[in-house]
Amino acid sequence: MSDSDGKGRLTVLKTYKLYVGGKFPRSESGRVYEVTDAKSRWLANAPRSSRKDARDAVVAARKAFGGWSGATAYNRGQVLYRIAEMLEGRADQFVREVADAEGLSRAKAAAVVEASIDRLVWYAGWTDKIAQVVGGANPVAGPYFNLSSPEPTGVVAVLAPQQSSLLGLVSVVAPVVATGNTAVVVASETRPLPALSLSEVLATSDVPGGVVNVLSGRTAEIAAPLAAHQDVNGIDLTGAGGDAALAKDLEVAAADNLKRVLRPSGQGGPAADDWTQDPGTRRMTAFLETKTVWHPTGALGVSGGSY
Amino acid sequence: MSTSTPSPLAGVASSDSTLRRFLHGLPGVDPVGLEARAAALGTRSIKTTAKAHAIDLAISMIDLTTLEGADTPGKVRSLAAKALRPDPSDRSAPMTAAVCVYPDMAATARAALGDADVKVASVATAFPAGRAALDVKLADVRSAVAAGADEIDMVIDRGAFLAGHYLDVYEEIRAVRAECTGHVRLKVIFETGELSTYDNIRRASWLGMLAGADFIKTSTGKVGTNATPANTLLMLEAVRDFRAQTGTQVGVKPAGGIRTTKDAVKYLVLVNETAGPDWLTSHWFRFGASSLLNDLLMQRQKLRTGRYSGPDYVTVD
Numbered sequence: 001m002s003d004s005d006g007k008g009r010l011t012v013l014k015t016y017k018l019y020v021g022g023k024f025p026r027s028e029s030g031r032v033y034e035v036t037d038a039k040s041r042w043l044a045n046a047p048r049s050s051r052k053d054a055r056d057a058v059v060a061a062r063k064a065f066g067g068w069s070g071a072t073a074y075n076r077g078q079v080l081y082r083i084a085e086m087l088e089g090r091a092d093q094f095v096r097e098v099a100d101a102e103g104l105s106r107a108k109a110a111a112v113v114e115a116s117i118d119r120l121v122w123y124a125g126w127t128d129k130i131a132q133v134v135g136g137a138n139p140v141a142g143p144y145f146n147l148s149s150p151e152p153t154g155v156v157a158v159l160a161p162q163q164s165s166l167l168g169l170v171s172v173v174a175p176v177v178a179t180g181n182t183a184v185v186v187a188s189e190t191r192p193l194p195a196l197s198l199s200e201v202l203a204t205s206d207v208p209g210g211v212v213n214v215l216s217g218r219t220a221e222i223a224a225p226l227a228a229h230q231d232v233n234g235i236d237l238t239g240a241g242g243d244a245a246l247a248k249d250l251e252v253a254a255a256d257n258l259k260r261v262l263r264p265s266g267q268g269g270p271a272a273d274d275w276t277q278d279p280g281t282r283r284m285t286a287f288l289e290t291k292t293v294w295h296p297t298g299a300l301g302v303s304g305g306s307y
Numbered sequence: 308m309s310t311s312t313p314s315p316l317a318g319v320a321s322s323d324s325t326l327r328r329f330l331h332g333l334p335g336v337d338p339v340g341l342e343a344r345a346a347a348l349g350t351r352s353i354k355t356t357a358k359a360h361a362i363d364l365a366i367s368m369i370d371l372t373t374l375e376g377a378d379t380p381g382k383v384r385s386l387a388a389k390a391l392r393p394d395p396s397d398r399s400a401p402m403t404a405a406v407c408v409y410p411d412m413a414a415t416a417r418a419a420l421g422d423a424d425v426k427v428a429s430v431a432t433a434f435p436a437g438r439a440a441l442d443v444k445l446a447d448v449r450s451a452v453a454a455g456a457d458e459i460d461m462v463i464d465r466g467a468f469l470a471g472h473y474l475d476v477y478e479e480i481r482a483v484r485a486e487c488t489g490h491v492r493l494k495v496i497f498e499t500g501e502l503s504t505y506d507n508i509r510r511a512s513w514l515g516m517l518a519g520a521d522f523i524k525t526s527t528g529k530v531g532t533n534a535t536p537a538n539t540l541l542m543l544e545a546v547r548d549f550r551a552q553t554g555t556q557v558g559v560k561p562a563g564g565i566r567t568t569k570d571a572v573k574y575l576v577l578v579n580e581t582a583g584p585d586w587l588t589s590h591w592f593r594f595g596a597s598s599l600l601n602d603l604l605m606q607r608q609k610l611r612t613g614r615y616s617g618p619d620y621v622t623v624d
Contacts, residue, residue: 052616228614256614
């Protein structure tokens, strides 16, 4: 980010903001913190969220849950695909931001952005297929249909990976919303800018406001109230992976209302996160409940013959 | 409560012209100043123990309200149960001030509340429009009082008020007042959203107090604009000035649109800073609300446990 374009014109710097309930507020606390690139050069000021921002984001996510979980899986797939389309159109901006944030060459950053777009398309395809994989008709010893179908857990707090600022982010957020959950995302603490820009993509991609909420700031500060929040149903601790003590504290706090907890890599999850690999369905099933219903078949057996 | 016109203002209601002269002689309201004052008082920071006190006070001031066409006896009973024990997980949560229902539900509410110190408030006088003949309105009030209502929330005839027929409005309030026998207290609803100007709200406040209202209430909750900090501030100034002139204290009840703890605390600040601490009791200040209670309870749980609570932990109304 240079201050001028060489022709004497000052470039217009962007004010990065949070994304809560489909709107772009500043932090309620009014705080910001400096974000630097891989070489410690100043890039921008990002909002430093407080616990009240986290609370507001949960309220927004809860409000959006009914509509999003009730939308058809096919429709959710369309919306996710739309995010990929929008991201493709703004790829240049994201290549620049990822290159700055992660210290990558332009070519490598471009590969990361492309992988992120492909990841969204991949999860878009999964929205109406996951039910066939993890649900099904169960054989039972009686005149019943016994059907299991996956249902979203609810509001999920997602601590995005600290290192992979875009591909890692997309890889943890997309599976949560693909299955009908709504998300409160805590962006990477030191590399939040791609996440904050991604929220602009989400806002223009038919994603209903509140389905994804993005907060930036100190991960430990924002994660603690989210983990203890009684109206959050699940928490993905990926972003707390570098701090075993923090991850443990968060898991203990989350136990109070029986949140589903997805542990970070190396602490019950896979040994390490490689975001370029095929993600499998692990992250989708982590935040799904299985609902099983019994339904009479109508066949009443021998004694029912007279009916 | 005295039902006669207090002496310093004797004679102002003797005719339409004297009443008009008095009401139009009230100082004009500076809308910009009023709204700025209300906004400034809304910026006070109320934290920790003060906040805990404010939350309990606000809960004890709520007229827990259900005024829907779809009200059933079952819904009124569950509302009464909630008024008696707002937070079943915490017995230290105070009871609300009253349950506010339509007249035909007043008996149900009375029976459900038993002899607990929660009042039954009933709207009456063809609520919310108030468009009915006087004898119909009075019969409405009588039925509510007979069913055991402790408080009557009447609506004024906004049509007559806006047409300038102040004496008609005055006489109607007096007639309703006369039906409130025994210890029944009368709340007079102005429907501030329909009065158009702050000057009209000030005039209506004085008109209601002159006619013997025990409470003046902003609105029905059935129109677009309900209670706002500014119109409540204006009414608080009116009750303060009325007591200074006549010695008679009148309560204030903002209703409609107050949904969050933050809003409720702002109103309490307005009360304390305008009318004074004398009004900081459920006898003189009320909130007409329903969803507000759940937010207060969630905040209360947050203060008690340190964790943010959620809608799963309060009752669904």
